[in-house]
Structure formats: C-alpha cells, structure tokens
Amino acid sequence: MRILLKATREGLGRLIVFADYIFPPKIIKRNEKEQKSIDKETKSLKLYHIYACPFCIKTRRVIKRLNLNIETRSVQNEEFRKHLPEVKVPCLRIENGDNIELMYESNDIIAYLEKKFN
Ligand SMILES: N[C@@H](CCC(=O)N[C@@H](CS)C(=O)NCC(=O)O)C(=O)O
Incomplete structure (x- = not known):
C-alpha cells in the first residue's frame, strides 16, 4: 500500500515536471549589469529540493521566471540531506x-524571492 502511494505521488510529480516543461514560465529579461548584480546576490542562496515534489516544482518555476541563478541541492543526495535539521x-x-x-514553506520562499527580485 505504501509503495503504491509512493509510486502514485512520484508519477504525479513527474507529470507536473512534464507540464512545467511543456508550459515554461515567461522569463524576466534584465540588462547585463542588473543581471550580474542579481547573480552576485543569489550566490548566497541555495534551494534544497526534490526533483518531482510539486511544491519544489512550483518554487523552481518562480526561480526560473525571475531569472535567478540559485544553486539547487537535491535532498535525495545523502550529503545535502544531512545539511538540514528537518528534511522538508x-x-x-x-x-x-x-x-x-x-526558510521552509514554498509560499514563504516565493513571497521572499518575489519581493526581493521582482
Ligand atoms: N507546505 C509545504 C509542503 C512541503 C512538503 O510537504 N514537502 C514534502 C515533499 S513534496 C516533504 O518535504 N516531505 C518530507 C520528505 O520527503 O522527507 C510547502 O508548501 O512547502
């Protein structure tokens, strides 16, 4: 039963990844100077995520739309998983x-990024 639930969740996640790929967000364009300055700021940010997690897809989509170069770290990698006191x-x-x-909670992360970089 647990395996079935996990497979359904994983399948749904992959479907959302696919939909995100088919319908990409409209990416904000900045001039070179502005983008460089933002790239400098985003060096201090890292996103811990799971590839097919719907909340992560939603967050990564905003990161893509805002044209932010934020390093992503998959918690499916044991090394990165250990960085977090709470794996969420x-x-x-x-x-x-x-x-x-x-910062946990996709909505809080999105609000933070939109306020800072929109
Ligand atoms: N309300 C949270 C939900 C986040 C959530 O439930 N994430 C799941 C993955 S989809 C999680 O981290 N589960 C713990 C785990 O997989 O170990 C948000 O919007 O960020």
Whole structure:
C-alpha cells in the first residue's frame, strides 16, 4: 500500500515536471549589469529540493521566471540531506555573513524571492 502511494505521488510529480516543461514560465529579461548584480546576490542562496515534489516544482518555476541563478541541492543526495535539521522541501538556505537562515514553506520562499527580485 505504501509503495503504491509512493509510486502514485512520484508519477504525479513527474507529470507536473512534464507540464512545467511543456508550459515554461515567461522569463524576466534584465540588462547585463542588473543581471550580474542579481547573480552576485543569489550566490548566497541555495534551494534544497526534490526533483518531482510539486511544491519544489512550483518554487523552481518562480526561480526560473525571475531569472535567478540559485544553486539547487537535491535532498535525495545523502550529503545535502544531512545539511538540514528537518528534511522538508523546498527549503531556501539564506546566508547573510555568518548568519544562516533556513526558510521552509514554498509560499514563504516565493513571497521572499518575489519581493526581493521582482
Ligand atoms: N507546505 C509545504 C509542503 C512541503 C512538503 O510537504 N514537502 C514534502 C515533499 S513534496 C516533504 O518535504 N516531505 C518530507 C520528505 O520527503 O522527507 C510547502 O508548501 O512547502
């Protein structure tokens, strides 16, 4: 039963990945100077995710639309999984000097990115 549920979830996730591929978001274009400045800022951000997780797809879609170069780290990789005290994805890691914030909840991550980079 658990395997069936997992397979259904994985299948649905793949379907959403496919729909996202077929209907890509409209990507914001910036001039070279602006984009470089934003690329510098986004170096301090990392997105922990799972490829076929619907909440992660939704978040990655906004990242793509906002044309943000944010490193993605799959928690299916044991090494990256160990970085998180609570393995719930998506999770945005925000480095601010020595201070590191882990932001969970796709809607919060999206609101944060839209406010900062839209
Ligand atoms: N309300 C959360 C839901 C996130 C969620 O349920 N993520 C699932 C994957 S789809 C998760 O991290 N599950 C824990 C795990 O797979 O170990 C959000 O919008 O970000």
